[in-house]
Amino acid sequence: DAGVTQSPTHLIKTRGQQVTLRCSPKSGHDTVSWYQQALGQGPQFIFQYYEEEERQRGNFPDRFSGHQFPNYSSELNVNALLLGDSALYLCASSPLQGMGQYFGPGTRLTVT
Amino acid sequence: EDQVTQSPEALRLQEGESSSLNCSYTVSGLRGLFWYRQDPGKGPEFLFTLYSAGEEKEKERLKATLTKKESFLHITAPKPEDSATYLCAVQAAGGSYIPTFGRGTSLIVHP
Numbered sequence: 001d002a003g004v005t006q007s008p009t010h011l012i013k014t015r016g017q018q019v020t021l022r023c024s025p026k027s028g029h030d031t032v033s034w035y036q037q038a039l040g041q042g043p044q045f046i047f048q049y050y051e052e053e054e055r056q057r058g059n060f061p062d063r064f065s066g067h068q069f070p071n072y073s074s075e076l077n078v079n080a081l082l083l084g085d086s087a088l089y090l091c092a093s094s095p096l097q098g099m100g101q102y103f104g105p106g107t108r109l110t111v112t
Numbered sequence: 113e114d115q116v117t118q119s120p121e122a123l124r125l126q127e128g129e130s131s132s133l134n135c136s137y138t139v140s141g142l143r144g145l146f147w148y149r150q151d152p153g154k155g156p157e158f159l160f161t162l163y164s165a166g167e168e169k170e171k172e173r174l175k176a177t178l179t180k181k182e183s184f185l186h187i188t189a190p191k192p193e194d195s196a197t198y199l200c201a202v203q204a205a206g207g208s209y210i211p212t213f214g215r216g217t218s219l220i221v222h223p
Binding site for chain 1: 116144146148153154155156157158161199201209210211213214215216
């Protein structure tokens with residue numbers, strides 16, 4: 001049983017560019033959440049997708065957007081990258097309203 | 113607003129030296145409390161879910177306990193491979209199902 005997968009593993013971008021990160025949830029899970037984790041901090045919730053719709057959103061600007069596909073996989077898009085967007089981006093999946101989330105390995109984004 | 117505070121921020125132990133990590137929380141009705149282990153540069157690995165005060169769960173050298181205000185992660189006779197950051201998160205009852213995370217405790221176990 002494959003767990004949560006994310007791609008790419010690492011990414012280096014320049015300020016002002018746009019980036020797309022991808023996530024495939026654990027088998028049997030239909031809800032995908034995205035988190036940003038800065039060094040030495042806990043994960044910060046960006047948004048959650050279910051049935052191809054954004055259900056909840058954390059305190060992140062509109063530069064952060066997402067999408068969920070019919071097969072439950074998801075993308076995170078960040079426009080107009082800032083240096084402060086450098087972080088580990090985590091995808092987590094769960095059954096809807098289920099207890100506990102399973103995380104992917106993360107994508108390390110570096111903005112120069 | 114839900115809050116999670118973990119202490120200490122960092123902990124250094126000798127192999128075999130047992131200790132406990134603390135997670136204090138403030139939430140308007142607890143739906144669940146979660147413990148995760150995170151290795152550097154990796155995603156958090158799910159360890160335990162606790163639902164109500166008095167509940168305990170064990171896995172190898174780890175034991176998690178829960179009261180109405182805090183949770184402890186007890187590490188018995190730790191080994192160097194237990195070195196990692198341990199994250200605590202709470203999920204409130206009703207409304208949002210989004211967990212709130214603490215900043216974690218960085219554990220280093222020296223051989």
